[in-house]
Amino acid sequence: MIWKKWAWLPDYLENQISKDSEVTSPWPSSTDLKEVLKCKIPKEQERIKNFRKSNGDKKVGDITIDMMYGGMRGINALVWETSELDAEEGIRFRGLTIPECQKCLPKAPCGCEPLPEGLFWLLVTGDIPTEEQAEALSKEWSCRSKLPDYVTSFLKRHSKRCSSHVTTSSCYDSFEQRKCGAEIKCSDSSKDWSYNFTEMMGFDNPELVELMRLYLTIHSDHEGGNVSAHTVHLVGSALSDPYLSMAAGLNGLAGPLHGLANQEVLVWLQKIQKEHGKDVTDDQLKAFITKTLKTGVVPGYGHAILRKTDPRYMCQREFALKNLPDDPLFKLVSKVYTIVPPMLKDLGKVKNPWPNVDAHSGVLLQYYGLKEMNFYTVLFGVSRALGVMASLIWARALGLPIERPKSLTTNALIKAYGGCDKKK
Structure with missing residues (x-):
């Protein structure tokens, strides 16, 4: 597919970005992500409702037996709003290519790479955030960074299973319900997410911080059909909480054909x-x-x-x-x-x-x-959380149902289409 519908982007970005790369935005300037979504969700719900009413009976594609046996490759069967992968142009985050994201997303005061917080805002809202909106997310995430004492205790005893740590966090909706452990270093609310993450890993290198900003941005999302993203969507469709859904995705990410590459x-x-x-x-x-x-x-x-x-x-x-x-x-x-x-x-x-x-x-x-x-799978998982959580927000907002495709046995397929030994 040629991205003709995005042909307006270069001129648009040129108008939105000044020579010193400062971003301006025509969208609501609120730094409260929930408030922004309150405005957007009802409109999107109505848009999709009308679209389904007019086009719900139309076919998207055909499924072959090879597709069924071949890991469902090529089957268009999932709605994933945050990114789309084109064979020639690569991944687009809400319509923006990686170079466009590097150009237009907010950056740290002394940085050149985009802030992952800015990308998350883009994935969730579809809008290019202002510097103030990205900074608000940095502070919000920093405030939520303290771990309960039962999680820190679990971390010390079971340090090799990242997904288990995420699972334990699902026990309480708010970390404030438990006394927070003081032995694990907490983040600095005046710094961005990547800076704090790098420092918590024990590094003090501005170049590594910049690399983390780039790494966490570009690994964040890659459509919804890959193992980790699809797993989060599948488990989340059963209304499992975000921690349990993310933990399931991390287990898929740890496979040698996915996150270990x-x-x-x-x-x-x-x-x-x-x-x-x-x-x-x-x-x-x-x-x-x-x-x-x-x-x-x-x-x-x-x-x-x-x-x-x-x-x-x-x-x-x-x-x-x-x-x-x-x-x-x-x-x-x-x-x-x-x-x-x-x-x-x-x-x-x-x-x-x-x-x-x-x-x-x-x-x-x-x-x-x-x-x-x-540890590389952990880094990948930290980044992928941005995309899958943004998509999970919209799955809940749109009331997407539990995922339950129909399965068939080989005997049923042979009966319907003929076996390999059938005389022609």
């Missing part, structure tokens, strides 16, 4: 360095890639939908070129980027030979001292 990339890159040293020649790299392709795939390359280099990869590459151009691991990633796509194209079987987001993120995290690869 950047770890596999790092392991593969480290194997190359172990075998050939830090200065790998083109011929050595081509030989290693050829050996890899004999038994599997090059990790970090290819995507189920995208047919170009993932824009999330590109913005991370630009960050690396600016801040760590001489890092040996980044140089290797860059060399892989020039060599792998032509090799995959020559195979003639690969629809997308380009790198995705996972081909780059781990290298940046390693450079800034985040060496524990098992």
